[in-house]
Amino acid sequence: MIKGKHREAFADLVLEAMERQEPDAPKAKREKRHHRFSTMPAIIALGMHIRHDHKIPVIEQEMTVAAGAMNVLNALHAEGFGGMWVTGPFCEDRVLLDALGLPEPGRIAGFIFVGTPEKVIEDRKRPDIDDYFAIWKGETIVFGADAD
Numbered sequence: 001m002i003k004g005k006h007r008e009a010f011a012d013l014v015l016e017a018m019e020r021q022e023p024d025a026p027k028a029k030r031e032k033r034h035h036r037f038s039t040m041p042a043i044i045a046l047g048m049h050i051r052h053d054h055k056i057p058v059i060e061q062e063m064t065v066a067a068g069a070m071n072v073l074n075a076l077h078a079e080g081f082g083g084m085w086v087t088g089p090f091c092e093d094r095v096l097l098d099a100l101g102l103p104e105p106g107r108i109a110g111f112i113f114v115g116t117p118e119k120v121i122e123d124r125k126r127p128d129i130d131d132y133f134a135i136w137k138g139e140t141i142v143f144g145a146d147a148d
């Protein structure tokens with residue numbers, strides 16, 4: 001977790017990662033990224049200590065972190081906080097990962113921004129569940145979501 005006075009230095013690292021990967025990023029985008037990381041009440045880094053030689057396949061190790069992250073989000077919201085999962089190319093930056101104590105093949109599944117919501121966010125329009133759910137009846141399922 002990154003919080004308190006260390007946010008500023010961490011935001012500098014994020015910005016440096018961005019400058020390595022997107023040297024042409026506009027100033028406004030760079031400033032917004034730095035501002036978010038330096039002012040967010042708390043930031044949870046979703047670290048993955050991947051083991052390529054482990055009996056658990058890498059995809060399961062990664063999905064485990066994602067499932068844990070979802071539980072963290074649910075817990076935050078249940079306790080009245082707000083959480084937002086963010087990713088970006090900077091999550092692949094080796095300098096940033098090393099600073100977080102995640103040397104190769106360590107990675108992160110992103111960050112969860114943590115705060116207290118200032119307003120109720122309107123829900124977005126949701127896809128039709130019938131396009132994504134089916135009961136298998138012996139025939140190959142064709143999902144509406146895959147229709148042209």
Ligand SMILES: Cc1cc2nc3c(=O)[nH]c(=O)nc-3n(C[C@H](O)[C@H](O)[C@H](O)COP(=O)(O)O)c2cc1C
Pocket residue numbers: 084085086087088109110124
């Ligand atoms: C792996 C992952 C990465 C995400 N990265 C971002 C991101 O970089 N920026 C962002 O605004 N939201 C990000 N989100 C949040 C999603 O856009 C979305 O808001 C969230 O999954 C909740 O879904 P809903 O808004 O449809 O309820 C991410 C979510 C996940 C699961």
